[in-house]
Amino acid sequence: MSYLRSRARKGFESQLDEISIELSQLYSHAQAQGSGSRLLAAYYVLAFSELEVFVSRLVEDSVDTLKAAPTSLEKLPELMLGYLVHCSENLSKDYRRFLFDDDEKKIIKRVAETSKGISSWNNSSYKILSNATPSLFLSKKKYPSPKKLPQLFGRLGVDDIWVLLGKTGKINGKLILTSLNDLRTDIVHDGLVPPGFGLRDFKERLTLMRNFVAALDRGLSKHFCANTVKRAVWNSAMA
Numbered sequence: 063m064s065y066l067r068s069r070a071r072k073g074f075e076s077q078l079d080e081i082s083i084e085l086s087q088l089y090s091h092a093q094a095q096g097s098g099s100r101l102l103a104a105y106y107v108l109a110f111s112e113l114e115v116f117v118s119r120l121v122e123d124s125v126d127t128l129k130a131a132p133t134s135l136e137k138l139p140e141l142m143l144g145y146l147v148h149c150s151e152n153l154s155k156d157y158r159r160f161l162f163d164d165d166e167k168k169i170i171k172r173v174a175e176t177s178k179g180i181s182s183w184n185n186s187s188y189k190i191l192s193n194a195t196p197s198l199f200l201s202k203k204k205y206p207s208p209k210k211l212p213q214l215f216g217r218l219g220v221d222d223i224w225v226l227l228g229k230t231g232k233i234n235g236k237l238i239l240t241s242l243n244d245l246r247t248d249i250v251h252d253g254l255v256p257p258g259f260g261l262r263d264f265k266e267r268l269t270l271m272r273n274f275v276a277a278l279d280r281g282l283s284k285h286f287c288a289n290t291v292k293r294a295v296w297n298s299a300m301a
Contacts (some may be wrong), residue, residue, distance in 0.1 A: 063293045064197075064217045066301040070119035071279040077112045078268055081105055084236045089261060103255045110246040113271055117214070123198035124218065124282060127299040128291065129191045137290050139219020146191070147176065147196055208240045220285055223278075230284060231277020238270050 067075075085105050092101040156172045159165070198199070203214040215223045227235030245267070247256040256263075283300065287293045 063297060065280055065283055066297045068120060068123060068279050068283070068300040070123055070300075071275055072118050072301075073119065074112055074275050075272065077115075078109060078272065081109055081112075082265075082268065085264070086255055098261075099259050102259060102261065103249045106264060106267060107246060107249055109268055109271060110242065113117075113242070113275065114204065114206055116275055118196075118200060118204050120279065120282065121199055121204070121214065121218065122285065123300055125194060125196045125199060127296060127297045128286070129194065130299060131291055131295045134288055138229055139285070139290065141216050141221065142219035145199075145217045147177050149194075177253070206239065208236055211239065215282070218282070218285075220282070223281075226281040226285065227274070227277045230281035231273060235271055235274060235277060238274050242267065242270060242274070258282040 085101070088101060089098060091153050092098045138146075156168070159168065199214065199217045203210045203217070212220075212223045215226075220226055224234075224236045227233055245256070248256070283293075283296055
């Protein structure tokens with residue numbers, strides 16, 4: 063069975079279609095009044111917000127799909143398993159305490175306790191995934207910046223999101239997201255609209271967003287369907 067667009071991707075593309083239609087109805091009048099660039103800037107920020115919504119929904123649906131179709135522990139991506147262990151055992155405070163007091167006995171004891179907990183899962187991912195929530199993965203990382211996106215998808219077991227995007231979409235995902243994010247930041251935080259930013263530039267940016275989303279959607283499905291979840295199960299749950 064082949065790849066199918068996720069409902070998160072379909073929702074994103076539908077929203078961008080609506081944005082394009084609305085803008086086409088308003089732009090000529092705004093341009094005549096000398097405010098065309100400001101209108102484009104406002105709609106660009108709106109489009110970028112839909113990119114953030116897409117990322118969140120994709121992660122949420124992915125986690126829910128894995129929880130509904132538990133697989134053997136060894137088939138979970140290593141980075142994802144590591145993140146789940148790290149969170150479920152609340153190890154961060156123990157790391158900080160060790161850095162402060164250098165008490166090796168305490169940290170080793172915590173490692174031992176964690177090891178016992180892992181052995182009790184009896185080669186099943188169901189227990190640890192049953193306590194996992196999408197918010198656990200999205201925590202402090204859901205904004206799609208070039209820094210946070212690799213960290214977010216690393217939590218889902220993706221070793222290098224830029225490599226994944228390159229393979230699935232034949233794009234330079236890091237360059238595209240950096241460009242998209244920088245423009246959004248200039249508009250929102252600094253009130254800056256690039257000189258000469260016109261309708262053609264706006265449409266090109268939306269095309270970049272669509273290509274980025276298509277590559278991410280396809281890439282994540284390939285990531286999980288390669289070993290963790292059967293393609294038929296994934297398609298049924300995600301699409």
